[in-house]
Amino acid sequence: MKHLVTGATGHLGANLVRRLLADGHEVRALVRELGGPDAQALDGLDVQRVRGDVRDLDAMRVATRGVSGVFHTAAKVSTVEGDEQEIYDTNVVGTRNVLKAAREAGVRRVVVTGSLSAVGHNPDRPCNEDDAFYPYGWHLPYARSKAWVEHECLKAVALGQEVVIAVSCAILGPNDFFPSRMGGVVKDFASGTMRAYIPGGFDFVAASDLCAGHVLAMEKGRVGQRYILSTRFVEVDELMAILERVTGAPRPSLRLPPAMMAGIAQVSSFVLGTFFPRVPQRFTPAAVRLLQMRRRADTSRAQSELGYRPTSIEDALREAYEHFVLRGEIKAPRVPVRARAAVNASAPAKAHVAVSSASAAQVCPVPHGVQA
Secondary structure (H helix, E strand, C coil), X not given: CEEEEECCCCHHHHHHHHHHHHCCCEEEEEECCCCCCHHHHHCCCCCEEEECCCCCHHHHHHHHCCCCEEEECCCCCCCCCCCHHHHHHHHHHHHHHHHHHHHHHCCCEXXXXXXXXXXXXXXXXXXXXXXXXXXXXXXXHHHHHHHHHHHHHHHHHHCCCCEEEEXXXXXXCCCCCXXXXXXXXXXXXXXXXXXXXXXXXXXEEEHHHHHHHHHHHHHHCCCCCEEEECCEEEEHHHHHHHHHHHHCCCCCCEECCHHHHHHHHHHXXXXXXXXCCCCCCCCCHHHHHHHHHCCCECCHHHHHHHCCCCCCHHHXXXXXXXXXXXXXXXXXXXXXCCHHHHHHCCCCHHHCCCCCCCCCCCECCCCCCCCC
């Protein structure tokens, strides 16, 4: 079968493209530019690249023509205020355009990547697919946009379209070319530039598990249903221990109280947002809050209806580490790369892409949503 993958150069998209090719499918990859740094995530892969932006309906009509399925993974991810218009246009309007174009083209099914942030939160138990998003609570603009994305999906289902939502937690794994927030954590930890961390917890998903869940949703998912895909919940302290084993580097000596880090994040976020708006904010007040929520996810529905089987967070972190080592983004690695890691790299180390991860404070940040 031939599938379109939007967001094909993002963390999820790059892994999903490789999974589909390994399964024997033809892949059409939506990219913003046919060349340049973004496109390097697809170097060496036998894919058809098509240039376009999800905000452009006509471009989506071209991209969806002649495919049997669409995996819509593209999204604008942000944990800061001020990007609301771009977040809305990319995530909500973009999803509307992809669905409309696919419907007009007669595409059999669309799997849309959702976010755990758009699932209702219950502090007394793991959240599940039946927990409704509470619109009057504290939410980042990104979370609100992903709730509206699900609304667009249900509107399309009401029009007779086959749409399934694959809900992602925080992604860990290889083929992270920009990198994602958690990819930055792995690089900083291995390089010894992470100065501190705070306690907390989050539900993480291995990139391989998330890809498997998307494929299963395309094959078996019930129309109009959403399926939460997680590998397991991990406390930050455990995450630090796993990274010590994977990278051979020691964890930061500073374990800061969340209240103290919240104050530091407020100041640094204000300074960066006001005076250095182009500098990526790796740690924000929202990050502190999300970690302290300790959201847990229930994957029972995905396991019972799709046959989804979570694997290993430690393996996912090891694969992420090996990916960065092979690309030359971790210098003088303490732990050697295993031979099988070469399978996860799309290009040799000489194809290294320099990425800036400047921030006011090198502290382990919270991951958020889907990196696209």
